[in-house]
Amino acid sequence: MKKFVQIVDNTAYWIFEAEELPPYPNAEDFLEITGREEIKEGFLYNSETGEFTAPVIAKAPPFESQPTVEEIQAQILLNVEYLVSRSELGLGGK
Structure with a gap:
């Protein structure tokens, strides 16, 4: 049995075994790769x-973890305390 590969867009598209290459319309798209087991689709x-x-x-970009609920609540508390202290000092909310 011989091993053949069909090449599509410079990529090994289909690998199969046969006694001889069947009469495909575009036989130039096929190569015999008997004995070259390292080649994969x-x-x-x-x-x-x-x-x-x-x-x-x-590689996929590293996953960036989202803040926890506790971390979000802590940040909100800090922001509120900051705004309250500015208001108490008469600095306004801007």
């Missing part, structure tokens, strides 16, 4: 060098 194909490389998956 999704690998990028460089048509100039004939090499496959694993896709680079970008």
Whole structure:
């Protein structure tokens, strides 16, 4: 059994085994990769060098945790105390 890969947009799209490549309309979109077990669907194909490389998956940005209810309440309390003290000093609310 031979192993083939279909290349779509420079990407290994479909990998399958067959005795011979079936008569597909675009046979140039298929390559024989028998013995190259490292190639997986999704690998990028460089048509100039004939090499496959694993896709680079970008890391998700770090998750920024949200403040807890207690932290929000503490911030509100501080803001209220600040505004009350400005008012008592006659500095106004602005």
